[in-house]
Amino acid sequence: MTYGKFISIEGPDGAGKTSVVKALVAKLEADGITDFMTTREPGGIKISEQIRNVILDVENTEMDARTEALLFAAARRQHLVEKILPALEAGKLVICDRFVDSSLAYQGVARNIPTDLIWEINQFAIDNHLPDLTILIDVPAEIGLERINQAKGQRQYDRLDREGVSFHNLVRDAFLSFEASSDRIVLVDGTQTIDEITEKIYHILKEKQMI
Ligand SMILES: Nc1ncnc2c1ncn2[C@@H]1O[C@H](COP(=O)(O)OP(=O)(O)OP(=O)(O)O)[C@@H](O)[C@H]1O
Numbered sequence: 001m002t003y004g005k006f007i008s009i010e011g012p013d014g015a016g017k018t019s020v021v022k023a024l025v026a027k028l029e030a031d032g033i034t035d036f037m038t039t040r041e042p043g044g045i046k047i048s049e050q051i052r053n054v055i056l057d058v059e060n061t062e063m064d065a066r067t068e069a070l071l072f073a074a075a076r077r078q079h080l081v082e083k084i085l086p087a088l089e090a091g092k093l094v095i096c097d098r099f100v101d102s103s104l105a106y107q108g109v110a111r112n113i114p115t116d117l118i119w120e121i122n123q124f125a126i127d128n129h130l131p132d133l134t135i136l137i138d139v140p141a142e143i144g145l146e147r148i149n150q151a152k153g154q155r156q157y158d159r160l161d162r163e164g165v166s167f168h169n170l171v172r173d174a175f176l177s178f179e180a181s182s183d184r185i186v187l188v189d190g191t192q193t194i195d196e197i198t199e200k201i202y203h204i205l206k207e208k209q210m211i
């Protein structure tokens with residue numbers, strides 16, 4: 001049995017990750033590709049979804065930035081060992097909505113915790129299991145926030161969504177700087193339609209022999 005491939009989808013809030021993952025699933029299935037699994041962070045399994053609820057609860061305004069970083073890393077550890085690694089060991093393609101780059105961007109750059117510390121706690125959590133490929137869906141913070149505002153009522157409007165535009169600009173710039181210095185990360189313009197973004201990603205997956 002060949003080991004599976006691990007793909008993460010990253011980007012600022014409202015970039016369209018969840019919508020694109022859904023469209024990608026439909027496209028993969030239409031093409032007869034079924035040996036894949038989608039999941040998300042924080043969450044994906046019971047314990048990590050419970051941690052997600054604590055992190056994103058709008059009532060938890062007193063949460064310390066390092067506590068937040070540790071909770072994301074803890075959720076990631078459990079998700080990795082309970083769901084991602086078994087799927088990879090079974091030879092599946094794993095598509096994960098957010099992974100470690102989100103912690104580096106949000107808790108590291110935007111919350112101003114040194115990124116080497118964020119990397120250390122996450123390395124403890126992931127033990128070198130980085131994605132084979134990361135797709136960065138990029139949108140200006142204002143566009144992402146506007147989309148989330150428009151979608152209020154249809155999706156959770158969480159504690160991090162409520163951060164101001166300057167926080168979300170820091171997140172976006174962080175992702176772009178990671179992409180500029182990593183061969184693992186491929187940039188896709190998130191201001192296109194969901195169908196166009198999905199087509200681009202599908203093409204990248206083929207080109208990189210992920211499918
Ligand atoms: N390319 C797009 N063009 C127009 N609207 C979009 C696009 N992508 C997503 N949207 C809309 O923006 C809103 C947020 O999309 P979605 O939940 O997919 O983003 P996300 O990146 O997963 O956000 P978050 O990280 O905050 O959960 C939804 O209402 C969705 O329909």
Ligand SMILES: Cc1cn([C@H]2C[C@H](O)[C@@H](COP(=O)(O)O)O2)c(=O)[nH]c1=O
Nearest residue numbers: 013041042072098099102103106160161
């Ligand atoms: C994995 C991860 C996520 N976040 C932030 C990013 C979002 O604002 C929320 C929840 O994610 P979703 O895409 O809306 O489902 O959490 C983060 O700050 N650090 C992380 O590691």
